[in-house]
Amino acid sequence: MARYYVNMNAQANGDHEVHKTGCAWMPSEQNRRYLGEHSSCWSAVVEAQRHYLQSNGCYYCSYTCHTS
């Protein structure tokens, strides 16, 4: 299990990126929303989509959930 967070600020393309603890691209504390502990990025992205419809896995820490 890993702790996941979603960036409250959208990227230029509108995506809200989902990150795992330890990612170098983790947003700062005031710019992220905690998504809970997940065994994979898939359920973390589903959780993120409850807040931000356009959520996407981070290219670096959650590549298998990243769509371009």
Ligand SMILES: [Zn+2]
């Ligand atoms: Zn990341």
